[in-house]
Amino acid sequence: MAEIPAMQTVLILHAAKQPYETAEGYQVPEIQNEQEVLVKTEHIGLNPIDWKAPDFNFAIPTLPYISGRELVGRVVRRPQPSSTTAATTSQKQSQSRLREGDQVLVISTDYRDLRKAAYQEYVVTSDFNAARIPPNVSPRAGATLGVAFVAAALSLAVCMGVDFSHVLDGPDLLTILRSVPPESLPQDIRAECLSGIGNHERATAGDWVVIWGGSSTSANLAVQLARLAGLKVVTVVDKLRHGLRLSNHTVLRPDLLVDSHDPARAIDIIRANVGKDLRFALDTSGRESAGWLLRALTPSQDANAPPSPPDTPRNSAPTVKHLIGLTGLPKEQAPEAVAYHTVPIKVFHEVPAVGEALVTWLERLLESGLVSPPEVLGVEEGFEGINRGLDRMRKGEIRGGRMVVSLAPEGAAAAQEDVTREASVPPALVDSPMADGVAEEEPQPSETSQASSPEFTAQKLADTGLRRGSATLWQAGPAGDAVPRSFPDEQTDDRSNAAPRRNSLWQPKSAEIAVENARPSVKQTDVTPDWALRGKAGATRGQPLLTELDLVQRQRLPLELILNIIESLLPPNESSILPASHSATKALISFSRVSRSTYDFSTRLLRKRCMHIDSTSRLSLLLLSLFSPSPRGLPPTLSLKCITSLYLSPFGKSLDDKPTAMWVRELFCEVCDTLKRLIVDMPFGTLSGYDDHLDVRPTLTDGFQRLSKLEELICLRDYPALTFMQQTFTVNCWSLWPNLRRVVLFNAPMSSHWLWYDIANTAQLEQVVLARPLVPPRINVKDDYYHMLNSYDHLTPRKIKIVLADVESDLPEIETTRWDEYDPEGMLAIEKYDIPTSFYGDENATDLCCDWVKMAALNGSIWDWKSHPVDSPPVNAVQ
Numbered sequence: 001m002a003e004i005p006a007m008q009t010v011l012i013l014h015a016a017k018q019p020y021e022t023a024e025g026y027q028v029p030e031i032q033n034e035q036e037v038l039v040k041t042e043h044i045g046l047n048p049i050d051w052k053a054p055d056f057n058f059a060i061p062t063l064p065y066i067s068g069r070e071l072v073g074r075v076v077r078r079p080q081p082s083s084t085t086a087a088t089t090s091q092k093q094s095q096s097r098l099r100e101g102d103q104v105l106v107i108s109t110d111y112r113d114l115r116k117a118a119y120q121e122y123v124v125t126s127d128f129n130a131a132r133i134p135p136n137v138s139p140r141a142g143a144t145l146g147v148a149f150v151a152a153a154l155s156l157a158v159c160m161g162v163d164f165s166h167v168l169d170g171p172d173l174l175t176i177l178r179s180v181p182p183e184s185l186p187q188d189i190r191a192e193c194l195s196g197i198g199n200h201e202r203a204t205a206g207d208w209v210v211i212w213g214g215s216s217t218s219a220n221l222a223v224q225l226a227r228l229a230g231l232k233v234v235t236v237v238d239k240l241r242h243g244l245r246l247s248n249h250t251v252l253r254p255d256l257l258v259d260s261h262d263p264a265r266a267i268d269i270i271r272a273n274v275g276k277d278l279r280f281a282l283d284t285s286g287r288e289s290a291g292w293l294l295r296a297l298t299p300s301q302d303a304n305a306p307p308s309p310p311d312t313p314r315n316s317a318p319t320v321k322h323l324i325g326l327t328g329l330p331k332e333q334a335p336e337a338v339a340y341h342t343v344p345i346k347v348f349h350e351v352p353a354v355g356e357a358l359v360t361w362l363e364r365l366l367e368s369g370l371v372s373p374p375e376v377l378g379v380e381e382g383f384e385g386i387n388r389g390l391d392r393m394r395k396g397e398i399r400g401g402r403m404v405v406s407l408a409p410e411g412a413a414a415a416q417e418d419v420t421r422e423a424s425v426p427p428a429l430v431d432s433p434m435a436d437g438v439a440e441e442e443p444q445p446s447e448t449s450q451a452s453s454p455e456f457t458a459q460k461l462a463d464t465g466l467r468r469g470s471a472t473l474w475q476a477g478p479a480g481d482a483v484p485r486s487f488p489d490e491q492t493d494d495r496s497n498a499a500p501r502r503n504s505l506w507q508p509k510s511a512e513i514a515v516e517n518a519r520p521s522v523k524q525t526d527v528t529p530d531w532a533l534r535g536k537a538g539a540t541r542g543q544p545l546l547t548e549l550d551l552v553q554r555q556r557l558p559l560e561l562i563l564n565i566i567e568s569l570l571p572p573n574e575s576s577i578l579p580a581s582h583s584a585t586k587a588l589i590s591f592s593r594v595s596r597s598t599y600d601f602s603t604r605l606l607r608k609r610c611m612h613i614d615s616t617s618r619l620s621l622l623l624l625s626l627f628s629p630s631p632r633g634l635p636p637t638l639s640l641k642c643i644t645s646l647y648l649s650p651f652g653k654s655l656d657d658k659p660t661a662m663w664v665r666e667l668f669c670e671v672c673d674t675l676k677r678l679i680v681d682m683p684f685g686t687l688s689g690y691d692d693h694l695d696v697r698p699t700l701t702d703g704f705q706r707l708s709k710l711e712e713l714i715c716l717r718d719y720p721a722l723t724f725m726q727q728t729f730t731v732n733c734w735s736l737w738p739n740l741r742r743v744v745l746f747n748a749p750m751s752s753h754w755l756w757y758d759i760a761n762t763a764q765l766e767q768v769v770l771a772r773p774l775v776p777p778r779i780n781v782k783d784d785y786y787h788m789l790n791s792y793d794h795l796t797p798r799k800i801k802i803v804l805a806d807v808e809s810d811l812p813e814i815e816t817t818r819w820d821e822y823d824p825e826g827m828l829a830i831e832k833y834d835i836p837t838s839f840y841g842d843e844n845a846t847d848l849c850c851d852w853v854k855m856a857a858l859n860g861s862i863w864d865w866k867s868h869p870v871d872s873p874p875v876n877a878v879q
Contacts, residue, residue, distance in 0.1 A: 029115035068118025070146030161202030171357035205230025213285035287328035375401035575860025665703030
């Protein structure tokens with residue numbers, strides 16, 4: 001085997017809603033235990049979650065992040081035996097399935113371990129999460145089925161209880177899971193694995209199962225495995241797009257194919273053909289289609305049938321029916337005779353016995369041809385091809401099959417041999433959004449995907465109306481070689497009459513300054529740029545030699561244009577606060593160092609858009625910069641004391657840190673006259689007033705109460721109740737500011753009288769977002785609010801919008817009794833916002849909500865959430 005380098009190239013995600021970026025010099029991951037091997041990546045399978053996660057900011061446990069769920073590669077390293085256990089380890093390795101040089105399918109469901117992510121040259125995997133690719137399966141085709149196979153197998157074997165032991169000695173996963181110690185199973189999936197379905201309820205040959213979304217890859221594998229187990233399959237798909245293909249497919253043809261275009265009609269068809277025999281339903285599309293499947297499992301009772309008398313004896317226990325949701329379950333509570341199931345994906349990497357049983361069975365299925373990989377609809381090459389492939393998936397070009405990116409140097413012709421059908425021809429042409437009658441031209445698969453992400457193309461920026469056409473001008477390179485590729489349309493015309501842009505920090509310079517800058521400096525004329533040298537060398541090959549005048553003209557760009565380019569590097573939303581890891585922040589730092597002309601402008605943008613303080617060290621450096629004189633020789637610029645937006649998270653896991661608290665107070669004292677928007681992530685709940693022997697809480701309160709100009713406050717994770725003066729008295733620090741207009745609070749006690757008093761007493765308050773509020777089982781918000789108003793004469797009703805934000809299952813029930821009486825004019829608007837959960841559903845709800853709110857707060861979109869109003873019932877309904 002070739003020598004393994006110490007560094008590698010990876011594709012990394014620096015922030016949500018950003019494209020993946022290629023990074024070199026990244027350390028090759030290390031093997032950490034005897035069950036892991038190192039694999040060199042050859043082919044990567046792209047999953048929908050690879051583009052949905054950054055676009056919608058979920059299933060991203062850390063930033064920067066390396067994504068990718070499945071790949072095919074070669075084993076290049078196995079664990080080395082230690083000197084003390086060399087004999088036993090060598091014997092154990094000799095019995096391992098995997099050898100160096102084996103071509104394997106790596107299935108990475110452990111997305112929190114970046115060593116196992118697919119978007120890198122070398123990947124670590126556990127040997128029980130890797131399946132060898134047999135010679136009769138193309139490596140590129142093998143890269144399409146990993147996660148889909150695991151999801152389908154667990155849906156059938158764990159949630160439905162299917163025993164595959166009669167299919168090529170397959171696994172009985174329920175028996176395996178119920179034989180391991182219960183404490184070895186993760187807490188959040190333990191109930192599903194141990195008691196999700198009873199032994200007498202398990203699916204057997206001849207049972208019917210409905211699979212909604214039969215064109216997805218997970219449904220593809222679920223249909224194949226269900227038929228191998230002897231189940232009868234009903235597939236619900238859009239027949240306009242996939243009907244002919246599935247009805248004639250030798251592997252995927254179901255027993256009954258139903259059109260999903262009219263869901264109500266589809267349910268009627270299922271009831272008429274399967275009826276009471278239906279006990280199992282698997283949804284791969286989303287919560288809405290899962291709700292329709294629930295109707296199929298619970299047929300409506302005949303309204304004309306007389307009710308059964310109470311003492312009628314039952315001959316048998318009622319049959320429980322099972323609804324499995326891969327991407328979501330219905331909002332309503334499960335009926336008595338229906339059980340909801342969430343697929344426990346993580347048992348694949350958490351329980352070695354389960355992972356080993358599945359991958360070895362997959363090897364036998366592939367070798368025997370009993371399972372076929374999904375169709376390959378497109379192949380891209382290189383890490384840069386991943387963004388192109390994800391863009392095609394965003395646009396809807398890839399349906400009914402998969403996209404693969406090849407890193408192996410085999411050539412484009414060899415890669416295209418595995419493409420079973422072009423995505424641009426039927427039925428994929430019907431799948432494309434361009435086929436709805438808006439445009440007749442065929443989609444261009446690869447050429448149209450020039451940009452990394454459709455959200456960051458010049459056309460997208462043109463649609464915003466703020467930074468028209470200026471996002472793709474700059475070509476990165478050495479200072480002398482950095483020249484614009486093209487100009488915005490409005491700047492190729494006569495710029496002398498151009499009006500200054502709105503919301504822009506730069507303005508056209510006066511004629512005197514422009515003339516002064518037109519004079520070439522000694523530094524600029526003494527150094528010949530690289531592109532000029534290349535021009536001279538090219539003269540010997542028949543190319544014209546560049547003159548000195550050409551050098552001066554090509555070096556010179558109007559400063560206004562350069563500043564426009566710099567500003568266009570930032571996201572169009574001017575409310576966003578960018579972290580240090582963001583590519584725009586790094587670019588601004590570079591521009592602040594490269595030239596005196598760009599120093600002031602770049603520094604202003606950094607202090608306006610990049611005040612992201614996420615550690616104690618950054619806070620201390622900020623304070624040092626506040627009190628340090630400006631560097632000599634540089635033009636004066638915006639003072640750090642004039643910042644208007646700030647993200648602050650300096651504490652670790654505990655608030656009991658007096659030096660950090662004093663630094664926070666010092667910072668607030670310096671910026672209190674200008675700070676209008678504050679996002680804080682502090683562990684307020686980790687230090688009670690009785691344990692605060694260092695007076696940390698009073699120190700913080702002293703700093704918070706100085707922010708008299710604050711208009712927006714977002715408090716993440718904990719409710720901001722701080723001690724004010726005496727340790728026995730607490731105050732909600734968010735109620736200290738007279739100009740506060742909008743606030744976000746976590747864990748707010750909705751049953752507290754003082755919460756509603758502070759909301760009513762903050763005169764300018766317009767909108768309140770209560771994330772994961774602490775509420776009783778049922779609460780009448782308007783009753784509590786208006787009862788408090790009537791208790792204080794100085795409080796008067798005014799328009800306020802309150803949004804309750806939480807994961808759907810934890811959102812409180814709101815009583816609406818007598819709302820028309822309490823609030824006839826609708827002054828108090830109550831709305832709900834569902835925070836989406838990830839595909840795997842294994843995140844802690846508090847962390848998930850905090851990450852979602854933090855993302856929306858940093859990009860400035862939190863106040864524009866599309867929440868659902870809670871309306872009072874009609875009067876006759878109340879009566």
